[in-house]
Amino acid sequence: MSTDEPGGAPALELRALGKTYGRGAGAKRAVDDVSLTVRGGEVYGFLGPNGAGKSTTIRMALGLIRPSDGDALLFGRPVSDRQALRRVGSLVDGGTFYPFLSGRDNLRVLARTQGHDGARIEAVLERVDLARDAKRKVKGYSTGMKQRLGVAAALLDDPDLVILDEPANGLDAAGIQDMRTLLRGLAADGKAVFLSSHLLHEVEQICDRVAIVHKGQLLREATVREMLDQGEALRIEAEPLDAAAAALEGRWPVERIAGALKVRARRAEAPAIVRTLVEASADIFHMGPDDQSLEEIFLTMTRDSDA
Numbered sequence: 001m002s003t004d005e006p007g008g009a010p011a012l013e014l015r016a017l018g019k020t021y022g023r024g025a026g027a028k029r030a031v032d033d034v035s036l037t038v039r040g041g042e043v044y045g046f047l048g049p050n051g052a053g054k055s056t057t058i059r060m061a062l063g064l065i066r067p068s069d070g071d072a073l074l075f076g077r078p079v080s081d082r083q084a085l086r087r088v089g090s091l092v093d094g095g096t097f098y099p100f101l102s103g104r105d106n107l108r109v110l111a112r113t114q115g116h117d118g119a120r121i122e123a124v125l126e127r128v129d130l131a132r133d134a135k136r137k138v139k140g141y142s143t144g145m146k147q148r149l150g151v152a153a154a155l156l157d158d159p160d161l162v163i164l165d166e167p168a169n170g171l172d173a174a175g176i177q178d179m180r181t182l183l184r185g186l187a188a189d190g191k192a193v194f195l196s197s198h199l200l201h202e203v204e205q206i207c208d209r210v211a212i213v214h215k216g217q218l219l220r221e222a223t224v225r226e227m228l229d230q231g232e233a234l235r236i237e238a239e240p241l242d243a244a245a246a247a248l249e250g251r252w253p254v255e256r257i258a259g260a261l262k263v264r265a266r267r268a269e270a271p272a273i274v275r276t277l278v279e280a281s282a283d284i285f286h287m288g289p290d291d292q293s294l295e296e297i298f299l300t301m302t303r304d305s306d307a
């Protein structure tokens, strides 16, 4: 099920969004020409290193700061539209809670300030797996529990779009696993989830689609599968190595790694590579997968863009 509008408007749409902080010589272009769409039923990862412009983009998507250029649309409407904004739940800056109140009481306070009765508090605590600890004071919560309480707060008004700035921050492996289950569950319910992260490895398994941002610009948008396919490679040990490299270069991207070649190619291309090497009279001693993680692909991509 999808929670997009019948007319097809996506839950979130950024159109050539840009932000410049300050003026004149000290001006800083934090976000530049970012366009993307997030639809109901998907978890969309907005990925980039610190300072890439993720928080600035998220703040513009939530109407917390004004874009210098372009538009952010929620369900096809401007972010200033109250009806549209009511359908959005968010977590920015890890959420702010009263340390001396329990998790449940924090949500009660929040429900009141948001103007609803908090009927969903118990369901939401259950959903983020905090029901058992709901009576405890937040100051005794672990980082993971605070992050989950932040997500609970974002879910209080049963939003159709959930926007989370760095939800995996400060979580250990088990915490990330819990977060993954939680976010995948939201998408399965038809909600759109937009999250930012600099932890690529962690989001690799959470997101359906990812956008890579670097220095305010969107370098690439793709499904996680497409992104990983791009990083598919074969590790080849052959003799003489120079002749093997020369035979392959031009047809495949070839890189030398510690006495072997790393050839960026899909598995299906392996027979053609073997034929090419045999024709070049190179002896093959080993050939196997040498795939890059999303993290490595990201590093290559940002390095290329720096160059």
Ligand SMILES: Nc1ncnc2c1ncn2[C@@H]1O[C@H](COP(=O)(O)OP(=O)(O)OP(=O)(O)O)[C@@H](O)[C@H]1O
Residues within 6 Å of the ligand: 021, 022, 028, 029, 030, 048, 049, 050, 051, 052, 053, 054, 055, 056, 057, 198
């Ligand atoms: N209020 C501001 N005034 C001036 N520059 C800012 C302001 N907020 C952010 N910046 C700058 O804009 C750029 C993008 O910052 P932003 O916080 O959006 O990045 P980010 O990807 O979220 O990184 P981080 O994870 O470190 O917060 C950075 O160079 C930052 O220093």
